[in-house]
Amino acid sequence: MDNSKDQLMLKFRDDPRVISVTAVENPKQLPALTDGFDILLLIITNDLSLNNHTTNYIKDELRIQERWVDPSSLEQWIRNGDNRNIIHWLLKGEILLDHNVYLEGLRHKMLEFPVDLREQKLLFEFSYFLRKYLQSKEYLLDEHLLDAYNNILEALHHWARIVIIEEGFHPEITVWRQVRVINPGVYKLYEELTTSKETLKQRVQLVLLACEFSVMSKMERCCKALFSILQQSEQPWGADDLQNHPHLAEIRVELPLLLNKLARKSLIREVAIPMDEELNEVELKYTTA
Numbered sequence: 001m002d003n004s005k006d007q008l009m010l011k012f013r014d015d016p017r018v019i020s021v022t023a024v025e026n027p028k029q030l031p032a033l034t035d036g037f038d039i040l041l042l043i044i045t046n047d048l049s050l051n052n053h054t055t056n057y058i059k060d061e062l063r064i065q066e067r068w069v070d071p072s073s074l075e076q077w078i079r080n081g082d083n084r085n086i087i088h089w090l091l092k093g094e095i096l097l098d099h100n101v102y103l104e105g106l107r108h109k110m111l112e113f114p115v116d117l118r119e120q121k122l123l124f125e126f127s128y129f130l131r132k133y134l135q136s137k138e139y140l141l142d143e144h145l146l147d148a149y150n151n152i153l154e155a156l157h158h159w160a161r162i163v164i165i166e167e168g169f170h171p172e173i174t175v176w177r178q179v180r181v182i183n184p185g186v187y188k189l190y191e192e193l194t195t196s197k198e199t200l201k202q203r204v205q206l207v208l209l210a211c212e213f214s215v216m217s218k219m220e221r222c223c224k225a226l227f228s229i230l231q232q233s234e235q236p237w238g239a240d241d242l243q244n245h246p247h248l249a250e251i252r253v254e255l256p257l258l259l260n261k262l263a264r265k266s267l268i269r270e271v272a273i274p275m276d277e278e279l280n281e282v283e284l285k286y287t288t289a
Helices: 002-013 071-080 086-092 099-112 115-141 145-166 175-182 184-195 200-222 224-230 239-243 255-264
Strands: 018-025 039-045 054-059 062-069 094-098 268-276 281-288
Touching (some): 002 039, 002 054, 002 094, 039 086, 062 071, 071 099, 115 255, 145 175, 145 184, 224 268, 239 255
Antiparallel strands (some): 018 094, 268 281
């Protein structure tokens, strides 16, 4: 294995397209982390045409997967959690090549988990939590119990990631193992939802009630990143302006619902801007409360 890694390092060492390479060996207990390959190579590239390029091959009887990604996309994965494996790859992988110590610097930043990154991830998780929580409530009212269960289970996963981030840790693949130590109360809710002998409806109602009292109280804390953006301008922000903001792009679909909820809770302020006097139309824009 070590000899193969040395050969792989030589393969990329003089390639001008390559910034850094890290190798992740197949962990037998969680082979899905490497898609079942013996080695996963995460290759950071400055060639945008290779972004999200994947190659699978066999070398010296080892099954190898190469995943190419540019720095911008990689850092987006870290911010919004699109790729749940990325934390393991970057923190546990063996760095084979690292021009300008890019990967070491990124790893150090992740371990520090700075406040701005933490707040960005909290906003991401809360916006998706809110959607799933409200959808579950609606399905429950309409007696669509399986859909209500599925959505509240997803909401509970986002809640779990929120409490992990609040403690200063990155959510891992095995999120419930983390939560069991960090917040036994949230873990207990997960157990109640998935294994309790109560009826499906009663289990969903229990978690919805817990979400209402516990997570909704976190709204102001979790939306600090959005409040900071609103404060960047003295003029109210239109919904379209906010949806196109680079730091909100990952939650653009969830943003209208989140803005409406924040306004109803008086955490932000809606401002009515005249659009068409003849039609008596006004546009809703948003600013800090």
